[in-house]
Amino acid sequence: MIGKVLFTLGVILVVALIWRTRAPDRAIGGPPSRVINLSSERRWPLKGIALGIVALMLITSAYLLYQHWRDSNQIIFIRVVDARSGHATEYRAQRGDIQDREFITTDGRRVVLAETERLETSTISSPVQN
Secondary structure: OOHHHHHHHHHHHHHHHHHHHHHHHHOOOOOOOOOOOOOOOHHHHHHHHHHHHHHHHHHHHHHHHHHHHHHHHOOOEEEEEEEEHHHHHHHHEEEEEEOOOOEEEEEOEEEEEOEEEEEEOOOOOOOOOO
């Protein structure tokens, strides 16, 4: 996460430095050059395309962020089975709270699995066994 933020700041810094080094050339170069055939029509489609791409990137980022949030907050039914005895215990947890050998249930309990236990997950609750 920190790497992504540092990369973004680095890109912004490089763009700012490039923009800053090009801007004084026009200001110091003496009188401004005269443009005879100023064609603003050519720049508008390019500007529109650039704005469209930026808008598409923002919409896509927002959609992917929403999907990640929705998936990590989905309630998962967890069944912990002891391999030695066959005893099974069921829990409910959010998908984002499930780690490698531990998870946090929806009621706030932290469960750490032993080496002899296995974890089964499902989005559908298992039927009651009698």
